[in-house]
Amino acid sequence: DEIHIAVASNFTHTIKLLGTRFEASSGHKVTFSFGSTGKHYAQIKHGAPFHALFAADVKRPELLDKEGIALPGSRFTYAIGKVVLWSPIKDVVDAQGKVLQDGTFRHLAIASPKLAPYGRAARQVLVQRGIWEALQGRMVRGENIGQTFQFVKSGNAELGFIALSQIKHPARAIEGSVWAVPQSLYSPIEQQAVLLRESDAARAFLTFVRSDESLEIMRGFGYATPNVE
Amino acid sequence: MSIQIRFKIDRGEFVLDVDMEIPDRGITAVFGPSGCGKTTLLRAIAGLEPCHDGYLRVGEMLWQDGAFFVPPHKRPLGYVFQEASLFAHLNVCRNLEYGIKRVPASQRRVSLHKAIELLGIGPLLEHTAGQLSGGERQRVAIARALAVSPGILLMDEPLAALDQARKQEILPYLESLHDEFDIPVIYVSHSQDEVARLADHLVLLEAGRVRATGPIGEMLTRLDLPLAYGNDAEALIEAVVAGHDDEYDLTLLDFSGGRFTVSRHDLPVGHPVRVRVIARDVSLTLEHQSGTSILNIFPATIEEITPAGSAQMMIKLMSGDVTLLARVTRKSASVLDLKPGKLVYAQAKSVALLS
Amino acid sequence: MSIQIRFKIDRGEFVLDVDMEIPDRGITAVFGPSGCGKTTLLRAIAGLEPCHDGYLRVGEMLWQDGAFFVPPHKRPLGYVFQEASLFAHLNVCRNLEYGIKRVPASQRRVSLHKAIELLGIGPLLEHTAGQLSGGERQRVAIARALAVSPGILLMDEPLAALDQARKQEILPYLESLHDEFDIPVIYVSHSQDEVARLADHLVLLEAGRVRATGPIGEMLTRLDLPLAYGNDAEALIEAVVAGHDDEYDLTLLDFSGGRFTVSRHDLPVGHPVRVRVIARDVSLTLEHQSGTSILNIFPATIEEITPAGSAQMMIKLMSGDVTLLARVTRKSASVLDLKPGKLVYAQAKSVALLS
Amino acid sequence: MLNDADLAAIAITLKLAATTTLILLLLGTPFAWWLAHTRWRYKFMLEAVVALPLVLPPTVLGFYLLVALGPQGPVGGLLEHLGGQPLVFTFTGLVIGSVLYSMPFVVQPLQGAFASIGPRPMEVAATLRASPLDRFFTVAVPLARSGFLTAAVLGFAHTVGEFGVVLMIGGNIPGQTQVLSIAIYDHVEVLEYGHAHWLSGGLLLASFLMLMAVYALNRRFSLVRP
Amino acid sequence: MLNDADLAAIAITLKLAATTTLILLLLGTPFAWWLAHTRWRYKFMLEAVVALPLVLPPTVLGFYLLVALGPQGPVGGLLEHLGGQPLVFTFTGLVIGSVLYSMPFVVQPLQGAFASIGPRPMEVAATLRASPLDRFFTVAVPLARSGFLTAAVLGFAHTVGEFGVVLMIGGNIPGQTQVLSIAIYDHVEVLEYGHAHWLSGGLLLASFLMLMAVYALNRRFSLVRP
Ligand SMILES: Nc1ncnc2c1ncn2[C@@H]1O[C@H](COP(=O)(O)OP(=O)(O)OP(=O)(O)O)[C@@H](O)[C@H]1O
Numbered sequence A: 001d002e003i004h005i006a007v008a009s010n011f012t013h014t015i016k017l018l019g020t021r022f023e024a025s026s027g028h029k030v031t032f033s034f035g036s037t038g039k040h041y042a043q044i045k046h047g048a049p050f051h052a053l054f055a056a057d058v059k060r061p062e063l064l065d066k067e068g069i070a071l072p073g074s075r076f077t078y079a080i081g082k083v084v085l086w087s088p089i090k091d092v093v094d095a096q097g098k099v100l101q102d103g104t105f106r107h108l109a110i111a112s113p114k115l116a117p118y119g120r121a122a123r124q125v126l127v128q129r130g131i132w133e134a135l136q137g138r139m140v141r142g143e144n145i146g147q148t149f150q151f152v153k154s155g156n157a158e159l160g161f162i163a164l165s166q167i168k169h170p171a172r173a174i175e176g177s178v179w180a181v182p183q184s185l186y187s188p189i190e191q192q193a194v195l196l197r198e199s200d201a202a203r204a205f206l207t208f209v210r211s212d213e214s215l216e217i218m219r220g221f222g223y224a225t226p227n228v229e
Numbered sequence B, C: 001m002s003i004q005i006r007f008k009i010d011r012g013e014f015v016l017d018v019d020m021e022i023p024d025r026g027i028t029a030v031f032g033p034s035g036c037g038k039t040t041l042l043r044a045i046a047g048l049e050p051c052h053d054g055y056l057r058v059g060e061m062l063w064q065d066g067a068f069f070v071p072p073h074k075r076p077l078g079y080v081f082q083e084a085s086l087f088a089h090l091n092v093c094r095n096l097e098y099g100i101k102r103v104p105a106s107q108r109r110v111s112l113h114k115a116i117e118l119l120g121i122g123p124l125l126e127h128t129a130g131q132l133s134g135g136e137r138q139r140v141a142i143a144r145a146l147a148v149s150p151g152i153l154l155m156d157e158p159l160a161a162l163d164q165a166r167k168q169e170i171l172p173y174l175e176s177l178h179d180e181f182d183i184p185v186i187y188v189s190h191s192q193d194e195v196a197r198l199a200d201h202l203v204l205l206e207a208g209r210v211r212a213t214g215p216i217g218e219m220l221t222r223l224d225l226p227l228a229y230g231n232d233a234e235a236l237i238e239a240v241v242a243g244h245d246d247e248y249d250l251t252l253l254d255f256s257g258g259r260f261t262v263s264r265h266d267l268p269v270g271h272p273v274r275v276r277v278i279a280r281d282v283s284l285t286l287e288h289q290s291g292t293s294i295l296n297i298f299p300a301t302i303e304e305i306t307p308a309g310s311a312q313m314m315i316k317l318m319s320g321d322v323t324l325l326a327r328v329t330r331k332s333a334s335v336l337d338l339k340p341g342k343l344v345y346a347q348a349k350s351v352a353l354l355s
Numbered sequence D, E: 001m002l003n004d005a006d007l008a009a010i011a012i013t014l015k016l017a018a019t020t021t022l023i024l025l026l027l028g029t030p031f032a033w034w035l036a037h038t039r040w041r042y043k044f045m046l047e048a049v050v051a052l053p054l055v056l057p058p059t060v061l062g063f064y065l066l067v068a069l070g071p072q073g074p075v076g077g078l079l080e081h082l083g084g085q086p087l088v089f090t091f092t093g094l095v096i097g098s099v100l101y102s103m104p105f106v107v108q109p110l111q112g113a114f115a116s117i118g119p120r121p122m123e124v125a126a127t128l129r130a131s132p133l134d135r136f137f138t139v140a141v142p143l144a145r146s147g148f149l150t151a152a153v154l155g156f157a158h159t160v161g162e163f164g165v166v167l168m169i170g171g172n173i174p175g176q177t178q179v180l181s182i183a184i185y186d187h188v189e190v191l192e193y194g195h196a197h198w199l200s201g202g203l204l205l206a207s208f209l210m211l212m213a214v215y216a217l218n219r220r221f222s223l224v225r226p
């Protein structure tokens, strides 16, 4: 069967690999529509033909659940994002993130705290450190975590809070300098998925995502994985 | 049948208000000063000028009657606009073809070939409108209007941009159109010369109203109209070919008052022609004179004398049953003691055969 | 000083190739058939026609010499285009003002007021170009060109769209321009009538080349030029006012061959004038005749006889030291036995005083 | 270099741009003609409405279209009621969105071009027996050629590059509603720069060649003009 | 209803649209004039280049601008080398991006309008003593009025609604580079539909009123025309 799944952009690489594996093992065909979860939510509410949604947060899947659009009981956390402070240049970012206080950087890139969970996490970190207000004028906001990465990668912002998954690839080492922000500094970025239409193939895919093979892949791409109950 | 026209078009300061009947054969000239409404009238006839309560019948075709309105493209007419109006996106050849293509082959009567040759636009066929001189543009526009073999031809000062020689070539052709194909022509002009040369019928417009209308000969010699007082005041005389003088290449024309001698025209004996005698070319003598180069001398009776300005008199003469005009100085009139009823000799220095 | 013109403009089939000198005073007419290059010449003089290797000097101003080129807006000229050229975004009044505003007050000599009145466009000042008739547009364009008080006036058939009456009003005004302000005029026309009436000097163009150029009087009577063979062949005669006849409202003009009698013109005695005698209006007699309404009769000697067509002869006469043209039939010439050297009487039926 | 999804996206994009441009020209031409010639008092309101979709960010416009065309929306609801298929997330939906969004780029240049012809050429054509439709195609259209060129180029190019509306009401479904612009966007978004460069470069080159051909052709034709 | 950020966004948007439109008209007018009149053989290439930015999705165009203007990019690098301030994440950067992206909407209508004037009016003005610049402003510009209107409306509206480029090179800094389109987008994205409706509705209404005024004014002026 062919199934169609809406996926938050930050999960693109990972799910593509999962999809390939799944297709090979199950014989079903999966296609993905990438985009922001906000858009996907609006589209699903207006009849988009997706079988499942892999959201970037918990809020929208919850809403779908409450509104009775998602199939009851199908919601689960598939991955947990990790925030890092990154610069493509060596030695800009130290291992404790002190650069945030002392640094002479011109721009710090974050994802929009309003739109993206990674942005919300970045804000929590900065608030904790008590420099949220002070950095306002130096902060640039990406619409999503992808754009935030581009700000930094292109050198326009010296450093930025991005997702670990953006710089971590199973086959390559991380370039530049990075501070892996401790989980304690921000509330976990849980990414949830829900099933939207009844489909054996879709259920199979969701099950496959929870398999050990899948979890291993996700960890390779820089995600933490939920404790499988 | 006739052409019946009633329009009232209000443009604020200017109002065109005409109600007239003109013949649907031959050439009708619309004559009047600049801004008197000639173009507006022509446009209304073509159906280009909105006029809510007009009436227009051309021969047996009703074109407008109040709300009933035949759209312009369904009126079998040809229109030569006052200002150059070639399609800028087509070359001369395609401009000419534009109309023809839209006329069923069975209704094509006028030869495009002939028109092109006559208007001398053969070498220009590949040019675009922007590459033509003013006169050339006008000639192409005339050929284009002719080429649709119209049932009636509307021409707005078509020859104003052309030189005398070219005019002399085109005028006979226009005349032949109505002889050959019976195409009536409504011809706007401010040249009395052209009008006299060409028209059978005349409509005199003044400030949007018809001042007078009638056959050209009659109109030209009416001393109550301004036509008789211009520099070109003239009389038109119907005559027939009486014979030819081969030795001197002359043609003799008989009319009821005598015989005209003009340069040779190859017309058969008995052929009716129109002769034009300009008032300022006519001198009067008391005796029949000899030893003069003037060949055209006729006895005539003075009908009417009106002052034309302070120094000149316009004298209406009858020679046979034909009216002639002579313009002489008041001094000569007084010296020769001219008065109505008197018998004189009219000497016409130059006489033009028109058709 | 003079105006010296040398242009060579190649347009493929058509080549304008002129090299001439014309006076920088008075009115110079450029005359020629449609498509001979009149407009092109005028545009080149105005600097509107690119011409890489031309030479143009107007009086003391050098306007072009090879690469040296004064742009059009720096040439103090007035240009009346052949086709309506009013600015569509301005009403008549603002069209008129457009040029004036750009002329320093100290250089304004021509009265806009006068021009508006003379051209009869006073009631149209608030109209836009689209609300004018063809003739009205042309009149506004003339007024606009005059209003910049040009140092030289270029006019491309300015009166072609106008009726006789209006022409008669404008022509004297144009003449007065060069009398009063010493503005030379280059005047394109295909009307021999207008040319004779107005011009002091004539340039005859043919297929892009200058066929002949010279003073108008001389040019009109040159039997080697086509001008003498048209319907309007004529002679121009310089005369002076000799007196007036108050009883008959006449004016008497003396020239070396005798005395003309014309309708009264209010000119002082001794004032020089130009008189025009059209060849077809001149008849010849062997004796001095009396009892005729013709007042203008002069003894003259036949100078030269040339055939004009197969039935007519053009006869060049000397009356005093003045040249006259007479057109008579070959028959009359033969009957009267006309030949060079013979003494005859020239009767001019109508004589027009031009300036 | 190009995978199947990319190829499908290119095909869909071309189809979408061509369809949209065609529909816009078909609808926009009579509308622009009417706007250029009507003497209706309130036409200025309509003119304002035409340009209005432009001021909304495309995604937002897309959102409202989604709401309107969706099953609960007025249009979509009506359609469903009448037994029709829903329009969102279909190619038809994309076309509707693009047409709406690119409308002003087609209507306005055409309106300007039509207005600048003036009434004379059409009158002349009428006296040469051309019916209104006939003279519209044989006189008005060729004389407004540069307006059509501008309209077609702006309409086509804008549809190719458009992205927000299409993303919203199309749903980015590969092979169905995923157009090239979204594909490139996706690549950029997930840092597949190499891929994005290739697609962008190809798109630019192809567009450049196409536009150049259009303009060069136009130049050849316009040599005939005054 | 509107918070401070919204108000700031409105102000920035208006400033950006006005600046961009002004710059586009200033740059686009001579360029369009030149395009309309040059006989240069290869002008069709330039014409194609003008329309080119359109075919890229705005975000992607923004991305390339980001790279080009950035410190490692050719433009940004040069600028830094010369001691200039970086352009990215500044209002100036926004203006540059918008100008580039909206260029064809201004240049093309103007070019068409200029071409349709024909040479005659300018020649007439020259014989009436008007210098080239003088006649350009007093003759060409008024006669191309409808082209200017189209250009200004399309340019302004498109900049107001533009969003991808601006988001990318602006960095969405509230009070500095956060424009209205982004603000509305944010609201839609986080399901604050009420807020989004308000802002969109206000934007639409304001734009509608503005456009209507422009067109009504245009109508009044054009009554003078033939
Ligand atoms: N752009 C052009 N390309 C080629 N030939 C041209 C171009 N413009 C004019 N011509 C030709 O040049 C010749 C002279 O044109 P011009 O306008 O000077 O004539 P004209 O003497 O003013 O005639 P008219 O009395 O009819 O106005 C004409 O034969 C015309 O066809």
Ligand SMILES: Nc1ncnc2c1ncn2[C@@H]1O[C@H](COP(=O)(O)OP(=O)(O)OP(=O)(O)O)[C@@H](O)[C@H]1O
Pocket: B011, B012, B014, B033, B034, B035, B036, B037, B038, B039, B040, B041, B082, B190, C130, C131, C132, C133, C134, C135, C136, C161
């Ligand atoms: N659209 C208009 N609005 C107002 N008045 C107009 C309009 N068009 C023409 N007129 C006026 O109507 C009158 C008649 O114009 P028309 O063009 O019929 O004159 P015409 O007899 O053809 O003159 P001409 O010999 O100069 O061409 C003119 O006085 C003109 O000013």
Ligand SMILES: [Mg+2]
Pocket: B038, B039, B040, B082, B156, C133, C134, C135
């Ligand atoms: Mg007229």
Ligand SMILES: [Mg+2]
Pocket: B133, B134, B135, C038, C039, C040, C082, C156
């Ligand atoms: Mg000419």
